[in-house]
Amino acid sequence: MPIVTRLPGILYKVGNLLGASWNYLTANSFDECVQQCLNRAGCNGVNYLEPQRACSILNVGIRDITVVDPSTYDRVPNVIHAYVGCARKASVGCGRQAPQYQPNLTRFKRIIGGYEARAHSWPWLVTLNIAQGEGHICGASLLRVSENAEESDILLTAAHCVTQEKTMATNPVAFSPSQVTATAGNHHHYTVEAGEVNRQVVQIRFHSGFRFTAKYGAPNDLAVLKLATPIPFSDTIRPICLPAAREPIPTSKTCVVAGWGRNSSRNPNEYPISLQQLVMQVHPPSTCLGTTWGSVYREDQMICAGSLQGTSSTCRGDAGGALACQQADGSWTLYGSTSFYVSGCLKANSPPIFARVSQYISWITQNVREMTSIPF
Helix, strand or coil: CCEEEEEEEEECCCCCCCCHHHCCCCCCCHHHHHHHHHHHHCEEEEEEECCCCCCCECCCCCCCCCCCCHHHHHHCCCCEEEEEEEEECCCCCCCCCCHHHCCCCCCCCCCCCCEECCCCCCCCEEEEEECCCCEEEEEEEEECCCCCCCEEEEEEECHHHHECHHHCCCCCCECCHHHEEEEECCCECCCCCCCCEEEEEEEEEECCCCCCECCCECCCCCEEEEEEEEEECCCCCCCEECCCCCCCCCCCCCEEEEECCCCCCCCCCCCCCECEEEEECECCHHHHHCCCCCCCCCCCCEEEECCCCCCCCCCCCCCCCEEEEECCCCCEEEEEEEEECCCCCCCCCCCCEEEEHHHHHHHHHHHHHHHCCCCC
């Protein structure tokens, strides 16, 4: 049952009538203006709206301001106070799909290869695109910033996804944020779908200990990204849960990795049109140390998961995506972020490696708080 709240608001027409210092949303039409306000407020309907031309809701994602004294109304033409009765949407929480977009996990009982995911069944997965015509480069995960906000402007991805390649081994330098855009709510790469949202990345922070070399692998391969404006949660766009600090991953959990990465070990130019997923088994550290990665595997920073026979794996373009594991209550938690894999992607005794997210919770939390524009 939605909570009905009566919110004081200040309404306005097209344009920013109060000036830039007031930091108001703008719109090209009254309907668009109202819709923006509802989205920012996390509302799904208006129960009461005085019949004036304008919109903006105080203290709901805009900014805290003092209600204008009625005696000053004539100084701000076409701006009228009103009350908006807002039927708030129930919180989507984290790590839960909309009922109509539950994932298909019954098709395969063991690791035998990837297959197309059910559209929007991994609503926290975001595709990162880079300028200069390269298109999709990596995946990322949408994080929940505040329990009081039904939107987010923060992504978690692999550091090497947003780092200039020639600098990775010695002194990593991030791409200019203006080169990177993010798309949420997407399934088919070449189709603009209902509910799909694009945002410009405006800030990139990768872990200070990140390096990417053949000798050491890719320790600390994580980056936090800030978007230009928050993305509202919906049935097709939702955040994933983070694990507790240093929380281990029981090998009995069902874990899935998904992405738009290369789906052929033989053809380097073969990429899927739609999102692919792969059910994975997480291996204990003793198994990981006995693989090809034994010399670079770091138990406190990395996870290895997937086929030991070389029959399935992540590949180029999947990096930064979530290794998500299902909890007893049905929710999904981000335990790993796709980091690296063997050249050619398929090789026996060479399962893909993921950054161990639970090891970095304090680092992630600190950067989220410093970077987000959403009040806690």
